[in-house]
Amino acid sequence: MKSLAALSFALVVLGQAVFADVMKLAVTTSFHNSGLAEILLPEIKNDLDLDVQLLVVGTGQALKLGRSGDVDAILVHSRKAEEEFVADGSGTFRREIMYNDFVIVGPNADAANVGSASDAKDALQRIANAKARFVSRGDDSGTHKKEQNLWSSAGLKAGELGDWYNAVGAGMGAALNTASGLNAYILSDRASWLNFGNKGDLAVLFSGDPVLFNQYAYLPVNPEKHTHVERDLALKLEKWLTSDRAAKLINGYEIDGQTLFTFNAKPPSQ
Amino acid sequence: MTQLFPLKVTGAESRRRGKLLVGPVDLELGPTGTTIVIGPNGSGKTTLLSLLHGTSRLNAGQVTWACSTEDARRHQSFVFQRPVMLRRSVVDNIAYPLGLRGHDTKTARAQATEWAIRVGLGDMLTRPATVLSGGEQQKLALARALISEPKLVFLDEPCAALDGRAMREIETILTEVKAAGTRIILSTHDLGQARRLADEVLFLKGGLIHEQGLAPTFFDQPQTSEAQAFLKGDIVE
Numbered sequence: 001m002k003s004l005a006a007l008s009f010a011l012v013v014l015g016q017a018v019f020a021d022v023m024k025l026a027v028t029t030s031f032h033n034s035g036l037a038e039i040l041l042p043e044i045k046n047d048l049d050l051d052v053q054l055l056v057v058g059t060g061q062a063l064k065l066g067r068s069g070d071v072d073a074i075l076v077h078s079r080k081a082e083e084e085f086v087a088d089g090s091g092t093f094r095r096e097i098m099y100n101d102f103v104i105v106g107p108n109a110d111a112a113n114v115g116s117a118s119d120a121k122d123a124l125q126r127i128a129n130a131k132a133r134f135v136s137r138g139d140d141s142g143t144h145k146k147e148q149n150l151w152s153s154a155g156l157k158a159g160e161l162g163d164w165y166n167a168v169g170a171g172m173g174a175a176l177n178t179a180s181g182l183n184a185y186i187l188s189d190r191a192s193w194l195n196f197g198n199k200g201d202l203a204v205l206f207s208g209d210p211v212l213f214n215q216y217a218y219l220p221v222n223p224e225k226h227t228h229v230e231r232d233l234a235l236k237l238e239k240w241l242t243s244d245r246a247a248k249l250i251n252g253y254e255i256d257g258q259t260l261f262t263f264n265a266k267p268p269s270q
Numbered sequence: 271m272t273q274l275f276p277l278k279v280t281g282a283e284s285r286r287r288g289k290l291l292v293g294p295v296d297l298e299l300g301p302t303g304t305t306i307v308i309g310p311n312g313s314g315k316t317t318l319l320s321l322l323h324g325t326s327r328l329n330a331g332q333v334t335w336a337c338s339t340e341d342a343r344r345h346q347s348f349v350f351q352r353p354v355m356l357r358r359s360v361v362d363n364i365a366y367p368l369g370l371r372g373h374d375t376k377t378a379r380a381q382a383t384e385w386a387i388r389v390g391l392g393d394m395l396t397r398p399a400t401v402l403s404g405g406e407q408q409k410l411a412l413a414r415a416l417i418s419e420p421k422l423v424f425l426d427e428p429c430a431a432l433d434g435r436a437m438r439e440i441e442t443i444l445t446e447v448k449a450a451g452t453r454i455i456l457s458t459h460d461l462g463q464a465r466r467l468a469d470e471v472l473f474l475k476g477g478l479i480h481e482q483g484l485a486p487t488f489f490d491q492p493q494t495s496e497a498q499a500f501l502k503g504d505i506v507e
Contacts (some may be wrong), residue, residue: 024354035327038286053354056325061370070356173324174340181338197328198339228357 020045023233024071026055026062028142029171031075031216034191034260036253043249048236058171060140066090066219069226073234077189077216078142091219095268097241098250098261099215102146103193104206105176106132106185114185120209124154131164133184137175138167142214147187150211176202189214191260216261235268242267272345273336274421275301275453277322281331284317292317292477294331299455303469304448306485307457310506314477315457316351319424322455323348345421349428353411355399360391363399364413371418385413390439405436412443416452423447425456429463441466461501465489473497475506 031037032054041052055065059076066074067090075097076082085091104123106114112130117123127134136158137144151158158165168178172192179186180200188196193204218241220234240246242265250263276298283293292314299305307315320326322333324343335342347367356363365382369375386392389409394402399410408428415423425444429437444467448454458464464471468485473496481488481497492498500506 024357032325033327038327055354055356065356068358070358168340170340170343174343177339195327197330198332226357 020049020051021230021233021236022051022053023073023230023237024053024055025237026057026065026071026074026076028059028062028076028216029056029173030077030141030143030189030192032056033171033173034189034195034253035255036191036250036261039249039253040246043245044237044240047245048240050233050236052237058137058139058141059145063090066221069221069229071221072230073218073220073237075216075218076142077214078145079215079217081142081145082217082219085219089222089225092222093220095218095238095242095265097216097218097246097265098263099213100190100261101207102143102187102212102214103190103204104185105179105188105193105202106205107183107201108203109201110205112185114205117206120150120206120211121154123206124150124156127185128154128156128161131162133182134161134165135175135179135182135184135186136165136167137172138169139171141171143172143187143189146212146214150187153211194255194258194260215264238268241265272341272421273301274342274345275299275336277336278334279322279331280334282321282328282333283330284314284321284326285329290477292321293329295321295479297472297479297482299470301453302451304444304454304456304467305470305472306464306468307455307472307474308459308461308464308500309474309480310500311459313474315459315474316426317477318472318474319348319426319455319457323424342422347415347418347420347423349408349411349415349423349425351427351430353407353414355402355407355410357398357400359396360399360402360410361386361395363410364417367414367418381417382413385417386410389413389443405432405439408432408436408440409443412440416443416447420452422453422455425454427457427459429458429460437463461503473500475500 044050044052059078062074062076063081063085065071082094086094104114112126112132114123114126117126148158168175176196177198180198180202183201218238221229223229223231247263250261253260279295279297282295284291309315317326361379361382364385365378368378386395429440471485471488472479473481475496480494492501496506
């Protein structure tokens with residue numbers, strides 16, 4: 001599985017200029033796949049004269065890049081891991097920026113009858129009972145961690161589910177493609193699903209359980225651990241990400257008339 | 271053994287805020303050689319490469335490979351015009367993709383050292399990558415892209431900011447990896463580079479492929495007036 005994790009590694013620079021300030025931000029593949037970065041980064045450049053270099057990886061890798069001081073901040077979606085990141089001194093604080101939700105996607109025929117599930121736990125139990133094909137990110141990403149937690153809450157262990165459970169070790173887009181090819185069930189963040197162009201026979205079968213809430217948070221890397229970290233630029237970006245301007249852009253980002261993210265940041269106290 | 275090609279693109283479009291950046295594009299690419307994507311600034315070269323690689327959002331149409339998309343992605347690398355350097359040494363930057371793939375540090379560093387030597391960075395293994403010159407950073411990015419032995423490498427204007435010597439070194443490496451069987455898709459606005467490297471040319475203008483053909487045919491007998499003007503060095507809008 002590890003060998004496939006490199007799939008999610010990409011280095012992306014949008015609109016870099018020679019004289020602008022430059023900072024590095026590790027973001028999740030699900031955020032990048034949503035297309036929102038392509039909207040926000042040029043505006044950040046215009047407003048702050050700040051080039052944000054994105055390193056697009058899974059949440060696990062983003063946290064590692066933060067811990068090693070390779071980036072100035074991270075934007076990820078795995079609350080427990082984020083809180084550990086701050087608690088162990090790797091990050092200075094955790095600022096919630098926006099959320100969307102996870103959805104359970106599967107074949108229209110819905111052999112496991114997930115569409116009738118009472119909650120997310122019930123939905124996964126139905127998939128397991130039917131031994132219906134399920135595709136997992138399997139890449140230590142925030143989505144993967146959420147899926148493992150859901151299996152656990154359903155009284156099941158993801159590693160012992162049988163050959164109907166396919167861990168692909170890939171980013172969200174590639175995992176959705178696999179699910180489409182296998183006509184399988186999958187847990188996806190809503191933004192990636194809406195943005196996914198190869199839906200095939202798949203559809204959203206279950207959503208709305210509060211446990212599927214998907215919060216994105218911004219965490220600057222601690223400059224006391226890595227003196228080269230661009231602390232001021234990280235704080236400048238935080239101020240922008242929590243501003244009314246960012247709220248308007250984030251809330252206004254739609255695909256096919258559907259909003260992908262809801263802004264819920266509180267302004268920084270400093 | 272995974273086969274990526276033919277790569278088929280049908281009706282592909284990329285938009286930003288409703289504005290059409292590229293497309294609709296219909297295209298088929300075969301398994302060997304170097305495809306050069308040329309065209310004036312703003313013609314959509316970078317967006318087209320990103321669409322093919324999957325790092326840019328496809329708003330319409332399809333990009334399909336002979337294998338599954340995830341298999342295809344696993345066997346690709348991308349070298350950006352301005353590569354991002356991790357705040358690590360040269361050798362650790364090159365080794366990074368192997369670490370992601372589960373190689374132990376010793377093995378990854380040994381292979382990274384070989385690649386560093388191959389691209390001419392052998393005497394600066396422990397130097398912080400962020401202090402390298404533009405040409406050195408681009409050579410590092412190329413080594414980092416090639417260390418995982420991809421079947422296909424995308425390069426977006428890899429020599430745009432380089433001097434002649436660095437450009438020659440990059441082109442030499444690309445010629446070698448092509449000879450070893452790696453498929454290359456490279457964008458450039460440098461006609462000289464296009465002539466030196468191309469087996470096949472895609473000429474873009476206004477987000478559309480105006481002409482596609484084998485290099486000798488394209489350079490000697492361009493079919494469209496826009497391509498003829500571009501090859502003459504005229505300003506093509």
